[in-house]
Amino acid sequence: IAFTSSVPFSVNSKYCVKALPGIPSEEGEGTTKSTLIDEMFQTPGDFRVKLSIIKNHLTVVSNHPLALDFEIQSNPPLPLNTPLQFDLKRQQAKLALDALPLSSTFDLLIPKGTVSLLGFKTAKEVAFALSTEVNSVDEIYPKGGKSSSSHLSLVTTLPLFAIALKQAVSWSVFKESVTIKSNDIELELVDPSETFVGCHGEVAAWLRAKNSGIWSGDPEEEQRTFLVIPSNPLPCGSNIRVYLENIPSSFGPSSGGSREWHYKTPKVFKVEEYTLVQENQLNLRFNSPLCMDNQFESFRSIQPDNWEPTITPSLHVTEDLEWSVTNKQNLVLKSPANTRLFAKATEYTITVPTELTSWGLMSLQQAKEFVLTTDLPQVISVSPSDNQSVPLQPMF
Numbered sequence: 001i002a003f004t005s006s007v008p009f010s011v012n013s014k015y016c017v018k019a020l021p022g023i024p025s026e027e028g029e030g031t032t033k034s035t036l037i038d039e040m041f042q043t044p045g046d047f048r049v050k051l052s053i054i055k056n057h058l059t060v061v062s063n064h065p066l067a068l069d070f071e072i073q074s075n076p077p078l079p080l081n082t083p084l085q086f087d088l089k090r091q092q093a094k095l096a097l098d099a100l101p102l103s104s105t106f107d108l109l110i111p112k113g114t115v116s117l118l119g120f121k122t123a124k125e126v127a128f129a130l131s132t133e134v135n136s137v138d139e140i141y142p143k144g145g146k147s148s149s150s151h152l153s154l155v156t157t158l159p160l161f162a163i164a165l166k167q168a169v170s171w172s173v174f175k176e177s178v179t180i181k182s183n184d185i186e187l188e189l190v191d192p193s194e195t196f197v198g199c200h201g202e203v204a205a206w207l208r209a210k211n212s213g214i215w216s217g218d219p220e221e222e223q224r225t226f227l228v229i230p231s232n233p234l235p236c237g238s239n240i241r242v243y244l245e246n247i248p249s250s251f252g253p254s255s256g257g258s259r260e261w262h263y264k265t266p267k268v269f270k271v272e273e274y275t276l277v278q279e280n281q282l283n284l285r286f287n288s289p290l291c292m293d294n295q296f297e298s299f300r301s302i303q304p305d306n307w308e309p310t311i312t313p314s315l316h317v318t319e320d321l322e323w324s325v326t327n328k329q330n331l332v333l334k335s336p337a338n339t340r341l342f343a344k345a346t347e348y349t350i351t352v353p354t355e356l357t358s359w360g361l362m363s364l365q366q367a368k369e370f371v372l373t374t375d376l377p378q379v380i381s382v383s384p385s386d387n388q389s390v391p392l393q394p395m396f
Contacts, residue, residue: 011120012045047120049110051128058095058108058130064116065090073109090117097132102167103252106130134256135167135249138224140242144261148239152264156289157234157360159263160227161242167249168222177255178228179243188231222250233361237267269362271352274370280341281334282350284309288358289328299325299359307355309333316343331356348372 009015019037024030049062051072060072066086070093072078082100084093100106110126141162145152163178180187234240240263247256266288275283291299308323309331315321317335324332335341342348350370357363384390 009043011043014040014042016040044118044120047114047116047118047122049114049122049126051108051110051126053097053130056097058097060084060093062091062116064118064120066093067115067117070114073111075107075109076104078106097130100130100132101252102132103134103249103254103256104132105252105254131254132252133166134254135165135169135247135251136256137244137247137259138164138166140164140261142263144242144263146261148241148262152239152262154288155240155263155265156358157236157238157265157362158230159234159240159265159360160229162225162227163244164225165247165249166224167251168224169248169250170220170222171226172219173248173250174226175228177244177247178226179241179245180228180230181241181243182230182234182238184241187234189228190231234265236265236269236362238265240264265360266362269358269364271364271368271370274350274372276342276372280337280339281332282341283326284331284350284352286329286331286358288360288362290325290331291328291359302357302359302361304355304357306353307357309350309352309356312349312351313346315341317341342372342374344375345377346374348374 017037017039019032021032021034023032023036044064047062047064049060049066052059052061060066070084072084078095079100082095084095086093106129108128108130110122112122112125114122141164142153142155142159161180165174175189178189180189228242241260242263243258243260245258247259249256269288270286272285272287275285277283317339320336321333324334326332333341348371350372352364352368352370354364354367382396384394384396
């Protein structure tokens with residue numbers, strides 16, 4: 001027996017359904033003697049739908065089963081390959097955020113009057129702003145201070161910064177978000193060419209570690225890593241601020257937040273010390289990089305004439321002697337293996353001229369002189385020893 005109410009039930013109400021005694025049978029004259037059905041039923045409340053983000057999923061939760069044709073309106077439209085996944089009761093549906101494009105915002109809407117599977121309608125619309133992950137800085141090289149009052153990283157007066165992003169974008173778009181200031185004066189940036197970047201071994205090693213490769217120089221090529229450098233050397237004693245604002249992405253129109261790093265350049269360019277290593281190597285250590293890596297050619301290319309330090313008196317070894325650079329800040333003169341660089345018992349004057357130039361085109365304010373005295377003769381022992389008896393004609 002199927003039956004229904006002559007008027008619609010009210011929402012969130014209880015109803016009692018009874019089958020009373022006296023129901024006749026078509027197969028005989030008897031009737032039911034007792035109440036066969038005596039049940040209470042409750043209608044659901046107003047149809048309500050809620051949108052939220054749970055464990056990286058857009059989640060739809062409702063108190064009624066969702067209609068078979070239920071959908072979420074979106075501006076811009078959600079991708080066609082991202083259908084909602086319903087549970088068995090159709091009271092919950094999910095959409096993985098990983099299936100949506102990055103750096104995008106979707107204005108979602110469930111309109112007023114949306115009908116549930118039970119025929120109930122929503123009393124009001126449900127609006128929800130869904131934003132996917134925006135672009136951000138993964139890392140910057142060299143690392144800088146977080147604020148101007150924190151510990152500032154020391155960089156050369158012609159610093160090269162490598163910036164790795166989490167999402168790809170073209171240089172022509174990215175450069176609009178980068179600002180480098182020296183003492184609050186905005187600097188013009190240049191686009192490092194492939195040749196320029198190729199001689200920066202340390203930066204290239206960092207890029208390889210990031211699996212970012214080296215930028216080809218194409219301003220429209222989408223990539224995650226960029227190199228920026230001021231167009232001209234900075235003054236000594238500069239405070240540098242690298243600032244990124246509204247970081248763009250090629251995946252969508254939404255921009256990332258802002259980041260900044262702080263650096264400083266040396267107040268003066270100077271030779272800090274000299275050391276003699278194993279009698280065949282002279283090290284001159286400077287307080288600022290002489291080149292961006294340890295390739296001597298990148299150092300020599302910026303030197304004027306008469307830049308080489310002089311040693312007086314002249315060294316007795318002259319063949320196969322050439323200055324080189326190690327650890328970026330050491331100027332090194334090394335003689336062939338097993339050959340002394342300096343003669344014994346000799347005083348040498350080492351003069352570093354003002355012409356010698358750092359990578360940032362800093363010069364020494366004045367020539368620097370070091371005096372190096374090599375091993376002098378020493379008495380190792382005397383025989384016979386002190387206070388020992390000796391003959392009238394002793395031999396020592």
